[in-house]
Amino acid sequence: MRPHDNRAWFLLLxxxxxxxxxxxxxxxxxxxxxxxxxxxxxxxxxxxVEWFADILGSDRFLASLGRSLLxxxxxxxxxxxLGIAVALxxxxxxxxxxxxxxxxxxxxxxxxxxxxxxxxxxxxxxxxLLGPGLAALGFDWKFTAxxxxxxxxxxxxxxxxxLVVVLAYAGLSAIPAAYLQAAAIDxxxxxxxxxxxxxxxxxxxxxxxxxxxxxxxxxxxxEAFAINAGGPNDATRFLTLELGEEIKGFSYGQxxxxxxxxxxxxxxxVWAFVAATRERAx
Amino acid sequence: MRVLxxxxxxxxxxxxxxxxxxxxxxxxxxxxxxxxGTLGLMNYHAVLATPELRAAMVNSLIYVGLNVxxxxxxxxxxxxxxxxxxxxxxxxxLLAILVFRVTPxxxxxxxIFILFSQLGLVNSPVGIALVHCLFNLPVAxxxxxxxxxxxxPEFDETAFLDGHSGASFFLRHLIPQIxxxxxxxxxxxxxxxxxxxxxxRILTVTGGKPITMAIQAMFSFQTDIGRVxxxxxxxxxxxxxxxxxxxxxxxxxxxLRA
Numbered sequence: 001m002r003p004h005d006n007r008a009w010f011l012l013l014x015x016x017x018x019x020x021x022x023x024x025x026x027x028x029x030x031x032x033x034x035x036x037x038x039x040x041x042x043x044x045x046x047x048x049v050e051w052f053a054d055i056l057g058s059d060r061f062l063a064s065l066g067r068s069l070l071x072x073x074x075x076x077x078x079x080x081x082l083g084i085a086v087a088l089x090x091x092x093x094x095x096x097x098x099x100x101x102x103x104x105x106x107x108x109x110x111x112x113x114x115x116x117x118x119x120x121x122x123x124x125x126x127x128x129l130l131g132p133g134l135a136a137l138g139f140d141w142k143f144t145a146x147x148x149x150x151x152x153x154x155x156x157x158x159x160x161x162x163l164v165v166v167l168a169y170a171g172l173s174a175i176p177a178a179y180l181q182a183a184a185i186d187x188x189x190x191x192x193x194x195x196x197x198x199x200x201x202x203x204x205x206x207x208x209x210x211x212x213x214x215x216x217x218x219x220x221x222x223e224a225f226a227i228n229a230g231g232p233n234d235a236t237r238f239l240t241l242e243l244g245e246e247i248k249g250f251s252y253g254q255x256x257x258x259x260x261x262x263x264x265x266x267x268x269x270v271w272a273f274v275a276a277t278r279e280r281a282x
Numbered sequence: 283m284r285v286l287x288x289x290x291x292x293x294x295x296x297x298x299x300x301x302x303x304x305x306x307x308x309x310x311x312x313x314x315x316x317x318x319g320t321l322g323l324m325n326y327h328a329v330l331a332t333p334e335l336r337a338a339m340v341n342s343l344i345y346v347g348l349n350v351x352x353x354x355x356x357x358x359x360x361x362x363x364x365x366x367x368x369x370x371x372x373x374x375x376l377l378a379i380l381v382f383r384v385t386p387x388x389x390x391x392x393x394i395f396i397l398f399s400q401l402g403l404v405n406s407p408v409g410i411a412l413v414h415c416l417f418n419l420p421v422a423x424x425x426x427x428x429x430x431x432x433x434x435p436e437f438d439e440t441a442f443l444d445g446h447s448g449a450s451f452f453l454r455h456l457i458p459q460i461x462x463x464x465x466x467x468x469x470x471x472x473x474x475x476x477x478x479x480x481x482x483r484i485l486t487v488t489g490g491k492p493i494t495m496a497i498q499a500m501f502s503f504q505t506d507i508g509r510v511x512x513x514x515x516x517x518x519x520x521x522x523x524x525x526x527x528x529x530x531x532x533x534x535x536x537x538l539r540a
Contacts, residue, residue, distance in 0.1 A: 002366060002367050003368070004369065005369055006369045008364075009369060011359035011360055011362060012359070012363055012364075012375060014355075014356040014360075015357065015360040015423065018352070018415050019415070019416070021412070022412055022413045023382040023385070023390075026394050027390065027393075030389065030390065030392070033392070089288065089291075093288075100288070100291070101529070103291070103292060105532060106295060108473050109473050109476065109477065109520075109521025109522060109525065110299075110514075111477045111497065111514070112477050112478065113479045113494050113498055114497060114517070117514070121298070121301050121302065121511070130297065211384065212383075216384075219388065219389075221386075221480070243389075244388065247388075255392060256392065259389040259390075259392070262386060262389055263385060263389050266381075266384055266386065269384075270381055
């Protein structure tokens with residue numbers, strides 16, 4: 001058991017100060033702006049919960065919330081099982097797995113604003129490597145809603161699969177070989193080993209994967225905006241795209257209200273996540 | 283079967299990158315000297331000959347380097363405290379850093395801009411380095427903490443008995459002991475800072491443009507996509523080098539306590 005010592009706060013002090021400056025202070029400011037109408041920073045009026053009522057009561061907000069939730073659900077449903085499958089695949093090739101890990105980590109180092117550009121280049125109908133083939137199949141990401149969805153999901157999966165694989169692989173490779181040998185001697189099937197030994201042992205790693213992937217896909221902006229700017233017909237208008245529009249339109253009060261709401265949603269998800277992990281640990 | 287799956291994975295990951303590399307070696311905007319579609323290094327020559335683009339690479343390297351130094355320097359004592367002792371509010375601190383890590387940048391972009399313009403940190407690499415700590419410092423603390431936990435507490439006590447304490451203990455004993463952990467933490471901080479665009483965009487209004495924004499600025503009425511891709515490929519070099527350096531430790535992962 002670790003000893004109890006409150007002097008530890010001295011070691012945390014620099015981190016607390018820094019996060020206070022770039023995290024807590026701006027958060028308080030957002031909260032405050034959300035209750036005001038802001039024309040310029042010198043011209044600010046208190047409006048109370050007017051923006052909150054406007055946004056929460058609008059169908060557009062609820063529709064965007066639904067789209068963002070659906071997008072996160074699909075992203076998690078694709079990326080988590082696929083990431084675990086790739087991690088298991090890499091685990092089975094022994095020492096050469098390091099090449100696989102380097103491969104899947106590559107998309108993580110691509111600047112975010114260039115990721116949609118790479119993909120749009122790839123599917124360009126006349127010059128892209130995949131473009132002519134996709135065009136022949138009738139793939140039309142500009143005007144067919146579910147094609148845009150498929151493209152954004154593919155791009156997001158390409159971007160983040162590496163993180164899922166790396167964390168899942170780290171968890172899987174830490175399982176003592178004796179466990180797996182014992183199961184093999186008992187004649188356990190591949191599926192049974194996965195279900196009863198491997199998945200429970202990497203539950204902690206998977207929890208953080210779920211949380212990070214949920215929040216990041218829920219708040220996807222750069223890729224979604226660059227690919228079709230919310231189109232066609234608002235079919236990919238996610239929550240962040242609406243926030244971006246308001247900031248660009250100088251509606252700072254409304255934008256701050258929206259930001260506060262998004263933060264509260266994220267906070268609720270973190271809360272649920274922490275409650276779930278503590279329950280499992282207890 | 284296994285080989286097929288690996289090949290499919292490699293194709294999926296590499297295709298967009300292959301496309302970029304091919305374009306970066308192709309003349310895409312014909313000039314009087316080079317015909318459209320010629321292969322060669324001209325895009326790279328053109329990019330490296332542009333002062334703004336060279337400056338952007340330097341800007342990015344400065345703030346990313348500064349951010350890594352800040353995150354490791356500030357994260358290390360915090361991670362040590364969390365790994366070794368319990369204290370009042372430790373779980374609240376862990377919860378708070380988790381919340382900061384997952385707070386979407388777009389939520390904070392507006393007040394960060396106002397706050398930093400009052401502090402005179404707009405258009406400066408220091409501003410971006412500081413604000414990127416919002417999501418990188420938590421990651422650094424988690425990674426370093428899990429590595430420090432793997433070192434038995436007796437190791438610290440031996441060093442203390444030898445008369446080392448404070449800074450000398452961290453520098454001479456702990457850091458060499460968890461060097462791979464520092465490498466992994468630096469790697470994640472590096473890549474998340476290098477690829478980030480929301481804060482990097484709003485904090486560079488008139489100057490100090492990072493590489494991501496410099497690439498963005500190359501899109502115009504007549505975009506030379508070959509040069510854009512050449513610049514993109516150059517922007518991948520530091521990240522790929524980082525992957526290579528930490529390849530053996532990439533899958534150590536981090537454990538999250540909250």
